[in-house]
Amino acid sequence: MTAPLPPAPTPPPSYGYVSPIPVRRAHLGDALASEWTKIRSVRSTVWTLGTMVVLMLLIGLGVAAIASGQGGNMGEESALPLGFFGMLPASICVITLGVLTISSEYGTGMIRTTLTACPSRSRVLTAKAVVFFLLVFTVTLIVSFAVATAQVAMVEAAEPTAAEWARATVGTALFLAVLGLLSMAIGALVRHSAGAITVMIGLLLLPLVAALFMFAPALKGLQEALFTYSLPSQMIALYSDRPPFTESGPAGWEALFILVGVAVVGVGGAYALLNNRDV
Template sequence: MTAPTPTPTPPPPYGYVSPIPVRRAHLGDALASEWTKIRSVRSTVWTLGTMVLLMLAIGLGVAAIASGEGGNMGEESALPLGFFGMLPASICVITLGVLTISSEYGTGMIRTTLTACPSRARVLTAKAIVFFLLVFTVTLVVAFVVATAQVAMVEAAEPTGAEWARATVGAAGFLALLGLLSMAVGALVRHSAGAITVMIGVLLLPLVAGMFMFASALSGLREALFTYAVPSQMIALYSAEPPFSDSGPAGWEALFILMGITAVALGGAYALLNSRDV
């Protein structure tokens, strides 16, 4: 008597084939995920909304005061007045940059993120690209509106094309890079309050420390702190000549300095993200 032929066992999962096509994930998937995250949390709306409000209110307010007092800036353009709104707006960008990554460590969401995308470098790259483009775009639009209004309201010299570029594209790039530096610090510290405190110190401590260096032996250090502090770099961005000393940065040099510092911080964030557990 011939034994019955056994029925072949279907391969796992028991013959079911998903209708969803299976493919390898790529950077575009990580970008889509990070864009969904950053636009769906309230911190983005609050921080960017406050940044826009500060840039508009302070920028237009300073222009109105300068115009109302009958001030004439002579051969200078009115575009450097944008610094007054850019400085407080940087605090909002710093906060958002830190929260972009540190909030995931606080809630434990980073484990889910790295499970869905095991490539940690890809995750950090996607966060950096999405954050930079978002802040750069929003700041560029607001900076252009404020600069246009200031030129129209204040009696001053007609800005050159280079001055327009620095006051709009340069200012947007500077704030976006400052936020990117904050995100790198958030990845290094992994704690929202701690990373924000570090970045506030980076923003304000050099100027505060320089004010108390009265000794003549510290004059060189005091001058360096005043020249290369972040607020001083913001002022230098609007000027084609060094505003503080003959050897200090001016114009696009301030942006390049911040770009180099941000690149170093991001390099450290990449290295520690791959070497530390979550």
């Protein structure tokens, strides 16, 4: 006769703890909230956008005051193209912020934490692009509208049309926001703040500066192309219904469309490399 089996051990008590925090899959909204928290928390955002606002206001109003004080009459032209003088230096601030939006995380190593929390690299880059674009567009739209309104009131010139108002306000905001997206893409490609900012400043100024020193007749075609398609020239063309330098160059919204095409290529390259290389 076999001995009876020993009793089974008593299982440890179960406390039945359930976390009150609901568990769900992360989505793009979570990434957007995270990127918004980042971009509004760092000092670089305040400094760059604050400087951009000051430059657009001071230069835009200063140019209008000079034009008005000298008794200049722009005739059939409106006063809105004067906004270009503030738009050009403001673009440097947008370029800097666009690069820092992503390259600063590579410099501090924060990008590892970001990609650990959100392994989908495309989602991270999309969230950064959306938050950055909406922030720059909103701030620039408000400031450009204020500057344009003041310039029209201060300078004796023709009454602007609805199309001219749209390009001087919405067009300006879109142009700078898209330029910032291109800068963010370069920051993702280079992964170094100083290097990426240098590349973008060179892209902004070098073509126009190089064209100024092309005196040889053989370089005339290249000189005209650089004058026509350099970024400062595109900013001037955005304010005009006709090409500012040549008969066949872009004018009006065409300048914005060209920049959008370049930005699409840059952002596409950033997506491709971000998904196919180590941090």
